Amino acid sequence: MLYMIDSANIEAIRRCVDLYPVAGVTTNPTIVSREHRPLADILKDIRAVIGDDRMLHAQVSASDTETMIAEAHRLNEFVGGEFIVKVPVSAPGMKAIRLLSQEGMRVTATAILSAQQALMAAVAGAEFLAPYINRLDNIGGDGCKVAADIVHLLKVHQLPAKVLGASFKNVQQVQDLAMSGAQSVTVAPDVFENLIRHPLTDSGLAQFHADWEQAFGEGKTILDML
Numbered sequence: 001m002l003y004m005i006d007s008a009n010i011e012a013i014r015r016c017v018d019l020y021p022v023a024g025v026t027t028n029p030t031i032v033s034r035e036h037r038p039l040a041d042i043l044k045d046i047r048a049v050i051g052d053d054r055m056l057h058a059q060v061s062a063s064d065t066e067t068m069i070a071e072a073h074r075l076n077e078f079v080g081g082e083f084i085v086k087v088p089v090s091a092p093g094m095k096a097i098r099l100l101s102q103e104g105m106r107v108t109a110t111a112i113l114s115a116q117q118a119l120m121a122a123v124a125g126a127e128f129l130a131p132y133i134n135r136l137d138n139i140g141g142d143g144c145k146v147a148a149d150i151v152h153l154l155k156v157h158q159l160p161a162k163v164l165g166a167s168f169k170n171v172q173q174v175q176d177l178a179m180s181g182a183q184s185v186t187v188a189p190d191v192f193e194n195l196i197r198h199p200l201t202d203s204g205l206a207q208f209h210a211d212w213e214q215a216f217g218e219g220k221t222i223l224d225m226l
């Protein structure tokens with residue numbers, strides 16, 4: 001499983017990268033707009049925090065193929081390192097995915113709401129396919145079922161693309177997605193931190209701590225004893 005952070009907030013990214021096994025960061029126009037800072041500063045800061053070896057997926061803003069491709073080139077030059085351009089699965093986007101993949105650029109096909117969109121993007125050459133789980137669940141769909149169908153189609157048709165589950169609002173959605181065999185997820189920092197939270201873990205650790213201090217004294221660690 002590749003875990004990615006779905007955010008453009010530098011402090012949140014810094015904290016997650018420090019604590020967790022993070023493979024990369026993903027952004028989209030909405031996520032970037034929330035920071036109220038110049039795009040160049042945001043991208044530069046994210047790259048500085050995650051280093052060159054982690055993936056940075058940044059999305060094009062245009063709606064026509066030609067401008068999407070030009071934006072992808074500009075982003076690639078500017079961001080450097082392991083850069084993956086996010087391109088939506090509109091008709092012009094599908095063409096951009098094909099042309100960018102043909103020239104060797106790594107592409108994440110985004111705004112996927114159906115298995116057919118994902119299959120076509122994979123055939124066009126996308127490396128990652130990002131189905132929007134919560135947005136489907138919100139309208140009575142089943143986001144994880146769509147993701148599971150995509151995983152199945154990739155296997156049956158022997159396509160090398162990976163599913164990058166996106167748009168999560170709770171831990172159960174991430175769990176269901178992981179059970180589908182999807183290879184990666186991108187999760188906003190608040191939900192990301194909840195992935196490992198459990199009240200019984202907290203109370204268990206508090207008990208260990210209390211028992212230890214009672215037996216060996218306040219503030220003592222193993223380093224004081226061995």
Ligand code: E4P
Nearest residue numbers: 006026028110130135166167
């Ligand atoms: C990531 O690639 C998507 O842009 C993102 O997860 C969408 O999330 P949202 O549905 O919370 O806006």
